[in-house]
Structures are given as structure tokens and as C-alpha cells.
Amino acid sequence: MNVLSQNVALAASAPMVSEQYDDARQQREAATLGMWVFLATEILFFGVLFASYTILRVLYPQGFAVASRHTDMLFGTIETGVLLSSSCLIALAVRAVKLDQHRVAVWLLSATAMLGVTFLVMHGFEYYKEYTEHLIPGIDFKQPAPRAHAVELFFCLYYCITGFHSLHVTIGVIVIVVLAVRVKNATFGSQRYTYPELTALYWHLVDIVWIFVYPLLYLVGRSG
Amino acid sequence: MSTSDAALAIPSPSRSFWNGDYGLRAWLTTRDHKRIAILYALGITGFFFLGGAAATLIRVNLIEPTGSLLTAETYNKAFTFHGVVMVWFFLIPSIPATLGNFLLPLMIGARDVAFPRLNLASWYLYICGGLFAVASLLAGGVDTGWTFYTPFSTMFSNSNVFLVVIGVFVTGFASILTGLNFIVTIHTLRMPRMTWYRLPLFVWTMYAVSLVMVLATPVLAMTLALIALERLAHLGIFDPALGGDPLLFQHLFWFYSHPAVYIMILPAMGVVSEIIPCFVRRRIFGYRFMTYSILAITVIGFMVWGHHMFVAGQSMYASLVFSIMSFIVAVPSAIKVFNWTATLRKGAITFEAPMLYALGFIGLFMLGGLTGLMLAAPALDIPLTDTYFVVAHFHYVMVGGSVMAYLGGIHYWWPKITGKLYSEGWARAAAILMFFGFNLTFFPQYILGYEGMPRRYHSYLPDFQVLNVLSSAGASILALAYLLPVAYLLWSLRAGAAAGNNPWNARGLEWQTTSPPPKENFLSEPIVREAYAYDEPAP
Amino acid sequence: MNAHATDKVAPVSRYLWVLAALLALLALTAGTALLKLGAFNTPLNLGISVAKTALVMSIFMHSTEGRRLTFMVSLLGFIWLAILIGFALTDFTTRALVPAPW
Numbered sequence: 001m002n003v004l005s006q007n008v009a010l011a012a013s014a015p016m017v018s019e020q021y022d023d024a025r026q027q028r029e030a031a032t033l034g035m036w037v038f039l040a041t042e043i044l045f046f047g048v049l050f051a052s053y054t055i056l057r058v059l060y061p062q063g064f065a066v067a068s069r070h071t072d073m074l075f076g077t078i079e080t081g082v083l084l085s086s087s088c089l090i091a092l093a094v095r096a097v098k099l100d101q102h103r104v105a106v107w108l109l110s111a112t113a114m115l116g117v118t119f120l121v122m123h124g125f126e127y128y129k130e131y132t133e134h135l136i137p138g139i140d141f142k143q144p145a146p147r148a149h150a151v152e153l154f155f156c157l158y159y160c161i162t163g164f165h166s167l168h169v170t171i172g173v174i175v176i177v178v179l180a181v182r183v184k185n186a187t188f189g190s191q192r193y194t195y196p197e198l199t200a201l202y203w204h205l206v207d208i209v210w211i212f213v214y215p216l217l218y219l220v221g222r223s224g
Numbered sequence: 225m226s227t228s229d230a231a232l233a234i235p236s237p238s239r240s241f242w243n244g245d246y247g248l249r250a251w252l253t254t255r256d257h258k259r260i261a262i263l264y265a266l267g268i269t270g271f272f273f274l275g276g277a278a279a280t281l282i283r284v285n286l287i288e289p290t291g292s293l294l295t296a297e298t299y300n301k302a303f304t305f306h307g308v309v310m311v312w313f314f315l316i317p318s319i320p321a322t323l324g325n326f327l328l329p330l331m332i333g334a335r336d337v338a339f340p341r342l343n344l345a346s347w348y349l350y351i352c353g354g355l356f357a358v359a360s361l362l363a364g365g366v367d368t369g370w371t372f373y374t375p376f377s378t379m380f381s382n383s384n385v386f387l388v389v390i391g392v393f394v395t396g397f398a399s400i401l402t403g404l405n406f407i408v409t410i411h412t413l414r415m416p417r418m419t420w421y422r423l424p425l426f427v428w429t430m431y432a433v434s435l436v437m438v439l440a441t442p443v444l445a446m447t448l449a450l451i452a453l454e455r456l457a458h459l460g461i462f463d464p465a466l467g468g469d470p471l472l473f474q475h476l477f478w479f480y481s482h483p484a485v486y487i488m489i490l491p492a493m494g495v496v497s498e499i500i501p502c503f504v505r506r507r508i509f510g511y512r513f514m515t516y517s518i519l520a521i522t523v524i525g526f527m528v529w530g531h532h533m534f535v536a537g538q539s540m541y542a543s544l545v546f547s548i549m550s551f552i553v554a555v556p557s558a559i560k561v562f563n564w565t566a567t568l569r570k571g572a573i574t575f576e577a578p579m580l581y582a583l584g585f586i587g588l589f590m591l592g593g594l595t596g597l598m599l600a601a602p603a604l605d606i607p608l609t610d611t612y613f614v615v616a617h618f619h620y621v622m623v624g625g626s627v628m629a630y631l632g633g634i635h636y637w638w639p640k641i642t643g644k645l646y647s648e649g650w651a652r653a654a655a656i657l658m659f660f661g662f663n664l665t666f667f668p669q670y671i672l673g674y675e676g677m678p679r680r681y682h683s684y685l686p687d688f689q690v691l692n693v694l695s696s697a698g699a700s701i702l703a704l705a706y707l708l709p710v711a712y713l714l715w716s717l718r719a720g721a722a723a724g725n726n727p728w729n730a731r732g733l734e735w736q737t738t739s740p741p742p743k744e745n746f747l748s749e750p751i752v753r754e755a756y757a758y759d760e761p762a763p
Numbered sequence: 764m765n766a767h768a769t770d771k772v773a774p775v776s777r778y779l780w781v782l783a784a785l786l787a788l789l790a791l792t793a794g795t796a797l798l799k800l801g802a803f804n805t806p807l808n809l810g811i812s813v814a815k816t817a818l819v820m821s822i823f824m825h826s827t828e829g830r831r832l833t834f835m836v837s838l839l840g841f842i843w844l845a846i847l848i849g850f851a852l853t854d855f856t857t858r859a860l861v862p863a864p865w
Contacts, residue, residue, distance in 0.1 A: 019744075020329075020336035020413060030338045030412040032829065036836040037404045041442040043840030044847075048446035048476055051848045052461055055472055055855050063467075077793050081786060084815070088782040091823040098772055138458035149467045156459040156466075160450065204824045211815045215808035219796035223804065411832060439843045475851045526846055530854065540861040542854035 015192040028194045035198045039205045042168075046209050049161045053216060056153050063150020065221025070135055070151070071158070075126050076218035079119050080210060086115035087207040090176070090200045093183075100190045102183060109180035112203070116173040123166055130155075158217055165213060168206050175199055239742040240643065255340035256743055258641075261326035263347050268322060269710075271313040271354060276703065278306035283665075283699040286692045291683035299682030300367035301383065307370025312392050313354050315626055316484060319491035320437075321350070321402055323633045324430045326641060328406060330734035331427050333415030333752065335745055338408040346398040346405070353395030360387035369680060371481070374462035374473040378454040386455050389448045396441045396448070399487075403437030406430050415733075417752040421515070424732050424755055425508065428515050429494030432522040436483045436490070439526070444480035447473065474536055478529035486525040488622055489589070490518065492629030493560055496582045499636050500564055502730045503579035504571030507756040510563040517556035524553040534602045535609045543602050550600035554593065561590055576728075577651035581632025584659045588624025592617055595670065610680070613673025619666045628658070631709065638713065639723030643739040646716040650708060658705035664698025731757050771828065781822045788815050 021027040057064045093108035127136075134142040135155050143151045179199050182188060188196050241258045245251075251259060281302045285293040294302060325343065329336055337343050360366055363384045368377040377385050410431050414423075450473075453459045460466055462473045501508045508514065530538060530546030564586055573579070595617040599605045608614060639645055668691040673679075677688045684692065726735040734741075736750040751763040792811040796804060820826045826837040 018340075020334060020338065020340065026412060029830065030408050033411060033833055033836065034339060034404055034408045036826075036833050037407055037438055040836060040840035040843075041400055041404070041438055044439060044843055045442035045446050047840070047844035047847060048443050048450070050844065051476065051851060052450075052472060054848050055475075055851060056461065056468070058852065058855050059469070060467060073793070073796075077789065080789055084785045084789065085782060087819055087823055088778050088785075092775060092778050095772055095775070095778070137460070149465075152466050153461055153468055156461050156468075159459060160453060160461075164446075164449075201824055204819055208816050208819055211819070212809075212812050215792055215796070215805075215812055219792065219804070219808055222796040223799040439839070443847065469855075471854070472851075475854065476847075479847050479851075526843065527850060530850070535863075535865070537863050537865070538854040539857040540863060541857040542850075543863070545850070545853050 015194065031194050031198060032201075035201050039201060042205055042209075046161070046164065049157060049164070050212065050216070053157050053161070056150075056157065057220075060147075060150035060153065062221075063147040064154050066147045067151040067154030067158075068217060068220035069222065070130070070133065070155075071218045072126050072129065073218050073222060075122050076214055079122050080214045082115050082119050082122070083207045083210050086112045086119075087204055089115065090203050094193065094196050094200045097183060097188050097193045097196045098190055102186060102189070105196075106180050106184045109176055109183060113173050113176045113180065116169050116176070116203075120166055120169055120173075123162060161213055161217065165206070165209055168209070172199075172203050172206050176203065239747070240738070240740040241743045242740055244743060253344070255336070255344060257325050257329055257337050257340065257343055258741065258743075260340075260343050260347055261322050261324075262641075264317060264321040264325060264350070267347075267351055267354065268314055268318050271309050272706075274358075275306050275309035275314055276706065278302050278309065279699065280703065282306060283696040285682060286684070287696045289684050289686045289689050289692075291681075294682055296682045297367060298365075300369070300680070301361075301365030303680055304366045304369050305361055308357060308366070308388060308392065310622075311370055311484070312395055313350075313357060315488045315622060316399060317350060317395075317402075318488075318626070318630050319495060319633060320406070320430060320433055320487070321346070321398075323426075323495065323630075323637060324406065324433075324491060325402075327637065327734055328409060328427060328430050329413070330737065330741060330745055331424050331732060332410065332413060332418050333733050333746065333750055334409065334413035337405050338412055339405050342401050343405055346401040349398035349401070350395050353391045353393070353398065356391030356394060357388055360384040360391065363387060371477065372448075372451060372473075373477075374451070374454075374470045375464060378451055378460065378462055378473075386452055389452050393445055393448045393452075396445045399437045399441045400445075403434035403441070406434040407438065410434075415749075415752065418733075421512070422752060422755050424494075425497035425511070425514055425518070426491075426494035428518050429490045429497075432518045433487050433490045435522055436487050436525070440480045440483040440487075443476060444484075447476040447480065450476075471533065471536055471538060474533050475529070478532045479526070482529040482532065483525050485618070485621070486521055488626045490521065492585065492589075492626040493518070495629045495633035495636070496564060496585050497560075498730075498732070499578045499582040499632055500567050501756040501758055502636075502728050503574050503576060503582075504568055505758050506567055506571045507754075507758055508563065509566035509569075510559075511755060513559055514563055517559045520556040521553060524549060524556070528553050528600075531600050531605070534605045547600055547602055551597065554597050554600070557593055561586060561593075575652070576635075577646075577648060577655050578632045578636035578728075580652055580655040580659075581628045581635065584655065585625055585628045585632065588620055588628065588659075588662070592620025592622075592625055595620065607676075608673060610678055611673035612669040612677045612679055615679050616666045616669035616673060619669070624662055624666070628662075631655075631658075634709070634713070636728070637734075638716070639727045640734055640739045640741070642717060642720075643723050644716045644720030645723050645727060646720055647712050650712040654705050654708035654712070657701060657708070661698050661701030661703075661705050665695050665702050666698070668692070668695045668698075726762060729762055731755075731762065736763060773822075777822065781818050785815055785818060 015024045015027065017024050017027055021030065089108050090112040093105045093112065096105035096108060130136055131139065134140055136159065137152050137156050141152055176199060179196055183196065241256055245254070251263065254260060281294065285291050285299060291299065366383045366385055366388045368381050368383070368385060372385070372389070410427060450461065454462065461468045462470055464470060497508060497514065528546055528550040530542050531550045534543050599608060599614060599617060635646065635651055672688055672691050675688070677684050723739045725737065725739055733750040737746050753760065753763065788811050792808050795807055800807065820837060826834055
């Protein structure tokens with residue numbers, strides 16, 4: 001490439017600095033800080049469910065143990081592994097963008113999205129299984145006494161937590177796919193990588209939420 | 225723009241942020257924080273009068289002990305609508321989204337907030353949420369009280385809880401995004417030499433209120449979502465029949481709603497901290513302690529919520545903990561009141577309308593705060609809970625405090641925002657009328673509560689009638705006092721004198737630009753000095 | 764002034780080692796859940812979750828590599844959640860001991 005087209009290529013992928021910022025670095029710092037603040041709000045958003053879980057489990061420890069044994073530990077464990085791996089892949093994808101390795105980055109982002117879809121599909125199978133076992137509150141919930149109430153409370157929380165989490169996973173998958181397309185079109189690169197970084201931060205948060213969800217929903221009372 | 229043009233400081237009308245991009249579409253797609261502030265102001269004023277209409281129904285109904293104007297069910301819907309609208313669609317956004325949005329970049333010497341498009345999105349979320357709330361009213365109203373206590377709201381109320389809960393949920397995100405925007409703006413976009421301890425206290429309170437909005441509102445959002453899910457899908461963690469705990473709801477709800485009252489009062493304190501030094505011609509007393517107090521209120525305010533639940537059935541140990549924390553949180557507020565008062569000492573005090581509002585704030589906030597301290601003691605709270613004493617307390621702080629400060633701020637910065645001067649005579653009259661009307665409305669309610677009149681009842685014992693009539697009479701005076709500013713402020717837009725850059729001879733970067741400011745905020749770089757440098761001439 | 768790729772791009776191996784550690788911790792948490800450890804199961808599981816989170820945040824999210832401000836913000840949500848859960852538990856754990864008299 002001659003110098004002119006190189007400059008054009010560079011300019012095309014250079015970040016547009018909005019007028020309220022002095023330079024690109026300030027803009028990037030602001031965007032990163034903003035994203036972390038948003039992640040804090042997400043922690044508190046899910047936190048309500050964790051707080052409710054903690055309180056109800058303090059009230060009904062045995063009931064929660066019984067209920068947790070109804071979840072599919074194998075699926076849950078595999079799902080955790082899937083998300084952890086996807087976290088690694090997206091972190092590597094951002095690294096690749098920063099190094100202008102566009103094809104590698106697109107591949108990694110696509111793989112991340114696929115793992116996200118895998119997670120959702122596995123969850124779907126879990127939900128279906130729980131439906132057949134009458135474990136969905138409000139939809140023909142039937143469990144043997146004496147702990148039926150506590151089991152129902154557990155599963156109310158289970159569906160709230162996994163439902164909101166799956167919603168976030170879905171949004172993340174969509175954003176990652178869009179990101180992959182834009183990386184393919186060389187919108188981002190070593191000159192301009194804030195948006196991929198922020199997307200990755202969001203995806204990591206989704207992973208972190210699940211890191212805590214997994215033992216709390218799937219591993220209670222497993223030792224019988 | 226050459227320096228000599230700026231030095232002449234002749235406001236060129238075409239450079240004002242009001243001009244340039246004309247038309248509805250330009251305004252509805254603006255990214256200018258000043259225009260977004262105006263958009264918010266319109267919404268907030270509308271909702272204020274909507275909530276005020278509900279209040280009018282309440283006070284007219286309470287003139288007579290039998291409360292025959294409204295049925296019990298309709299009365300429930302009236303006070304619910306009043307609370308929901310006034311809390312979420314008026315008070316919480318009022319100062320931050322209007323004055324905060326307008327002034328924050330100016331006060332720190334920035335060209336706009338960190339995320340202008342997010343700012344506009346906030347406004348749309350606010351309006352959208354508001355429309356849902358109005359829809360819930362048009363569909364027949366909600367009767368749960370603004371506090372949505374379970375299991376009534378989740379299982380037994382037949383009113384439009386789902387709609388109103390969606391409305392508040394959506395508006396909550398407007399709050400969160402505004403807070404996020406302000407935090408990043410203050411950290412990132414302060415001009416060189418504008419260090420933290422040179423910031424006006426208004427900016428400190430915008431920062432603090434943003435922290436609260438960002439950390440508390442998500443909890444409300446999920447709690448409301450849980451109400452909606454329980455109504456919709458019977459996912460009931462608050463259902464006592466399942467062993468769920470209605471008190472769990474209250475813990476979650478008040479974890480947000482107590483800090484929410486600090487969202488309402490901190491910006492008001494910020495406004496007062498700007499007005500008083502200007503009309504006393506002195507630096508604020510104890511600037512550093514004011515900043516520490518602001519942060520202390522912000523943090524400790526998250527640890528007191530259980531004082532709303534002393535009689536709800538929480539353990540006595542929890543009541544003890546929350547009571548102690550509630551006493552502690554009063555200390556920084558008291559420090560601020562002492563400091564404002566100390567600022568007055570040996571100052572050259574003048575009584576323009578903003579100052580009247582600020583002085584009124586100090587007195588009324590103090591009364592409201594002290595009665596809050598009374599309620600923080602379980603021994604006193606237990607007989608006073610759910611009586612008019614509580615109603616009087618929170619109206620003293622929210623109306624006598626926040627609303628007075630909001631109006632004081634509107635008057636103080638009106639020349640800057642519009643470039644026009646309002647009629648000082650009418651403004652002072654309105655402020656005094658408001659002070660009088662407010663006290664006549666709400667002071668009798670302290671006595672009513674003390675004597676045992678319960679709140680949220682459409683009828684009452686005939687013994688309470690005299691005080692109720694006084695209160696309703698006061699409310700009519702208050703209503704008039706609120707309508708007056710609408711009249712003379714709008715009139716000033718047509719016939720007011722031109723304001724000039726700094727009609728109050730105030731300090732602060734916003735007074736170093738034209739009135740109204742140009743779209744880019746500053747035509748020449750403003751000069752940063754110590755905060756409230758009233759002992760030095762204006763730059 | 765253009766943004767340029769940060770000179771601190773970690774080698775691929777670091778990410779893969781972290782993934783290996785995360786998966787090992789996952790195996791540990793799942794495995795110990797099947798063991799009868801009584802009251803220790805839950806704190807152990809949560810402790811492992813905290814360790815996983817610390818790894819994800821510090822290495823994948825670079826929370827410790829940027830400004831100190833972003834590091835503090837990264838902890839803010841957790842701290843505030845602890846306030847919510849902690850103070851709420853002062854009620855729920857003591858209800859039986861010191862109930863309200865009504």
C-alpha cells in the first residue's frame with residue numbers, strides 16, 4: 001500500500017472524537033469508566049435476586065437443598081464451562097482487534113457467540129425438563145410436601161435469576177454478532193477498539209453473574 | 225472568536241443555544257445538554273401540576289370529616305397517584321435533570337456532558353415511563369400507595385399495578401443513565417485547573433446524587449420487576465402462603481427509597497450552597513466539611529432504610545441498628561445547616577427572591593430534619609407511624625426543602641438560561657406567599673399526627689376537622705403561590721429586561737459566559753479560581 | 764492525536780492459563796459439592812466463585828491495569844450489594860431471637 005492509501009486506511013479506522021472531548025484518549029477513558037459504572041448497576045440489579053435468595057435460604061435451608069437437587073447439575077456445570085470459555089475467547093478477540101488481526105478476531109467473536117447460543121440451548125433443555133417435572137411455579141407446579149413451599153420459592157428465584165441472566169446472554173450474543181460484522185468490515189482495529197472492549201466487559205459481567213449463580217442454584221445439598 | 229469580541233461580552237442573539245437549530249425535530253433530536261434540560265423542565269412542570277391536581281383532590285376531600293367527596297377506593301387512588309407522580313416524575317428528576325443537566329458542564333468548563341446521546345435517551349425514557357404512569361391513571365388508577373407493599377400489590381389489588389410499575393421501571397433507567405453520565409462527566413471533563421476542591425458545591429451534590437442514582441435505582445428496578453412477575457406469572461417470592469416474606473419486599477423497596485430521598489435533598493442542598501454565598505457576598509463557611517458531609521450523607525444514607533419498617537415486624541435488633549444509623553446520618557446534615565448559617569454571619573445579606581427561597585429552605589429543612597430525627601427513635605416512631613406526623617415530616621423536607629430550593633434555583637439561574645430578568649417584586653411576593661401557605665398546610669399536620677390522625681384514610685374523626693380545614697386552606701394558598709411563578713416567569717420571556725452575563729455578580733464559571741450561553745457553552749476559556757471567591761472581584 | 768494500540772497486550776498464553784485455572788476451579792467446586800462437608804460446602808463454593816471472579820476481572824477485564832478509579836468502580840457494585848445483604852440479614856437472622864413485640 002502506498003502512503004496515501006495507508007493514511008486513508010488509518011483515517012478510516014481512526015476514532016471520531018466527539019466535540020466535548022479534548023482527544024481520543026479522554027474519550028476512551030470516559031467510555032471505559034462509563035461502562036464500569038453500568039456494570040456496577042448490573043451487579044446491583046442482579047443483586048436483588050441474590051439478596052432475596054440469601055434471605056430465603058437463611059429461612060429455608062433444607063427446603064433449598066431439596067429444591068437444588070432437582071436442578072440438572074451436569075447441564076449446569078457444562079454451562080458454566082461454556083461461559084468461562086466464551087469469556088476467554090472474547091478477551092482474546094479484543095486482543096486480536098488491538099493487534100489488527102481482523103480474521104482471527106472475527107473467528108473468536110463468532111465462536112463466543114456460538115458458545116453463548118449453546119448456553120441458551122442447554123438452558124432451554126433444562127427448562128423443558130423442569131416443565132415435565134412440574135417444577136415451574138404458576139404452570140402446574142406440583143411437588144411433594146412437606147417442603148413444597150420452599151421448593152416453589154426456590155424455583156421462583158431460579159426462573160427469575162436464570163430468566164434475567166438468559167435475557168442478558170441473548171442481548172450479549174446479538175451485540176457480539178453485530179460486533180463481529182463490524183470487525184470484519186475493519187471498522188475497528190489498533191487505532192479504534194473501545195467498542196469491542198466495552199462489549200467484552202459486558203460479556204464478562206454476564207459470565208461473572210453466572211459464576212455465582214451456578215453454586216447457589218445447582219450445588220446446594222448435593223452431598224445428600 | 226477573537227478575545228476582544230468575548231471581552232466585549234455582547235451576547236450575539238444568533239449564538240444563543242435557543243437559536244440555530246429551529247423546529248420541533250431539532251429539539252427532539254438535540255444532543256445539547258442545555259436543550260435537554262429545557263425538555264426535562266417541561267416534563268417536570270407538567271408532572272408537578274398533575275401530582276398537584278391529585279393533592280388538590282385529597283385536600284378538598286379532607287375538608288369534611290366524612291370525606292364524602294371521594295370514595296375510599298378513589299381516595300386510595302388519589303394519594304397513590306400523588307405519591308408516584310411527585311416522587312418519581314417530579315422530585316427525583318427535578319433538580320438533577322433540569323438544573324443539573326444545564327449547569328454541570330458549564331460549572332466545570334466543559335462543552336457538554338460525557339455522553340450526550342445517552343442524555344437524550346434518558347429524557348425519552350423519562351417521558352415514556354411517564355406515559356405509562358398516566359396510562360395507569362386513565363385505565364382506572366392504582367390503589368396500593370406509592371410504596372406498593374406486598375402482598376396487596378402483588379396478589380390482591382385489582383388496579384393497574386402492572387402499568388404503573390412498568391412506568392416507574394422505565395423512568396428508573398432515565399435516572400440511572402443520568403447518574404452514569406454525570407459521574408463520568410465530573411471525573412473526565414473538568415477543565416484544567418478545575419480541581420475537585422475548586423468545584424462549586426452544586427457539582428459535588430450532582431456527583432453525590434449520581435452515585436445514589438446509580439447504586440440505588442437498579443435495586444428498585446428489579447424489585448418492581450418482581451412485582452410485575454408476581455402479578456403476571458405468579459412467581460411469588462413475597463407470597464406469605466408459600467413462606468415468602470412481605471418484609472423482604474419492604475427491605476428491597478426501602479433500600480432504594482430511602483436513598484431516593486437523598487436524591488431529592490442533596491441537589492437542593494447544592495442549590496442553596498450556590499445561592500447563599502452570592503447574596504451574602506461571602507465564601508461559604510467550611511467548604512471542605514461541606515464536601516465531607518455530602519459524601520457522608522450519600523454513604524450512610526444507604527444504611528438507614530429499616531427506619532421505615534420499625535412497626536412492620538422486623539427484629540428489634542435490626543430496628544436498633546437502623547435507628548442508630550439514622551441518628552448518625554443526621555449529623556452531616558446538621559453540619560451543613562450550621563455552615564450555611566455561619567456563612568450568613570457578618571455578611572452583606574440582600575433578600576432577592578432566590579435568597580428568600582434559600583433562607584426558607586434552611587428553616588423548613590431544619591424542622592423537617594428534626595422531626596425526622598424524632599421518627600428515627602423507635603419509641604417515638606411506633607405511635608407516630610402511619611399518622612400525619614410522618615406526612616408532615618416528609619412534606620417539610622421534600623416540599624419545604626427540595627421544592628423551595630428547586631424554585632430558588634430556577635429563579636437564580638433564570639437570567640442565565642433565558643437571558644431575561646423576571647419581576648423581582650412578584651417573585652418575592654410569591655416566595656413569601658409560598659412560605660406562608662406551606663406552613664399553614666403542613667404544620668397542622670404535625671399536630672394532627674401527634675393527636676393520632678392516621679394517614680391514607682379518606683375520612684377522620686370530627687375532632688380533627690379544624691386542623692384539617694386549616695391545612696386545606698393553606699393548600700389553596702400554596703397552589704396560588706405555585707401558579708404565580710409560572711405566570712411571571714413566562715411573562716419575563718416576552719417582556720423581561722435583558723439579563724447580561726452576570727446579573728447577580730456571582731462567582732462560578734457559568735457566569736463567565738453569555739446569557740443565554742452559546743451552544744458550545746463558552747466563547748473564550750473561562751478563568752478558574754477558588755470556589756465562591758466573593759472576596760475577589762469577578763473575573 | 765489518534766488512539767494507538769496499547770503496548771501492554773498480554774500474550775495468548777496468559778489468557779489460556781487463566782481459562783485452565785477457571786476450569787480447574789469449576790471442577791473443584793463441582794467435586795467438593797459432592798463431598799459431605801456440612802456447613803463448609805457453601806463458603807467453599809462461594810470462595811471459589813470469588814476466586815474465579817477475581818481472575819476474570821483482573822486478567823480478562825484488565826480491571827487492575829487501568830486507572831485506579833475504574834478499579835474502585837469495579838468493586839463498588841459488590842460492596843453496595845454487601846450492604847444490602849448484610850443489613851437485611853441483621854433482620855432475618857435475629858427475628859427468632861429478638862422479635863418485635865407485636
